[in-house]
Amino acid sequence: MKLLKLSFLVFFGTYILSACQSEQKKLPIYGETTTVTNMVDGKEVVDSVYHTIPDFSFLNQDSVLISQDFFKDKIYVANFFFTHCPSICPTMQRNLLKAYEKYKGNNKIAFLSHSIDFKYDQPYVLKDYATKLGVDNDQWQFVTGKKQDVYGISDKYMVFTKEDANVPGGYDHSSYLVIIDPARRIRGAYDGTNDEQVSKLLSDLDLILKEYN
């Protein structure tokens, strides 16, 4: 009887605690933050200026030019890969597919995979890859672009990419999946090859969806 009472107390306590925490919790904002001082009604107001993803223009799997406008009012997950990558990409894309399937049809969530193999991954190659992976709508965009544009913007997402002949496939890159909010700020980065971090990505996506509801 005592054990029953104790376990009830533990359950109840944990429920209250978790309910409180989820009410207040918001995903952090990453990247270099500066401040700007403005005059508002004669008073000095200091605002934070967050790191944001700059404007971009890439060709997608349907040979359509995609820009930041496609992701207006959306939360999206970005990553960097290439279609014939033998090492980390299959696992990373397999895990990102879980997120795609979970939020399929939700027009507030999108996915953006940038190919870092600007030589081979032409739109029709990306289309073939996307279709075979199981992507059948425009919610997950696969894009290619000029070397300096793709590698340049990977810096803005804080994801490491590099051409390297000594690495299997010839391109070296990290497997981070990055959450971007509608204000183009980085809200989270998760190792796409790590099951625990992928689970966190899924629960954090739920969290940020609540924030922008």
Add this chain to the structure above:
Amino acid sequence: MQYASNGQKLYVKHCQNCHGAQGEGLGKLYPPLTDTLFLKEHRSQLACIIRNGMRGEIKVHGISYNQQMPAIPELTNIDIAFILTYITTYFGNSKTHFKQEEIAEFLDNCKK
């Protein structure tokens, strides 16, 4: 038993990223390793596929796959024997294992 556990370690290191932890493959990109008929019919070519990779269309569980599989030249004959034993017993329904000598013979006869 020894064969299967060594095979699992090698599988996780070299094969799992594309073929999955349960040998389920990935969409229509990378085929599953659970088609026991395919494994039986192509038994003598399996070692060649693992060591030399492969390209061209194949049908697994009736579904067509046509991506290039990379070669893994650093695998030894015993490595391949371990991996194939693991795959055919855990994802297939085989009760026998592949011997190192068999693998050597298979590799001598790989189609060019």
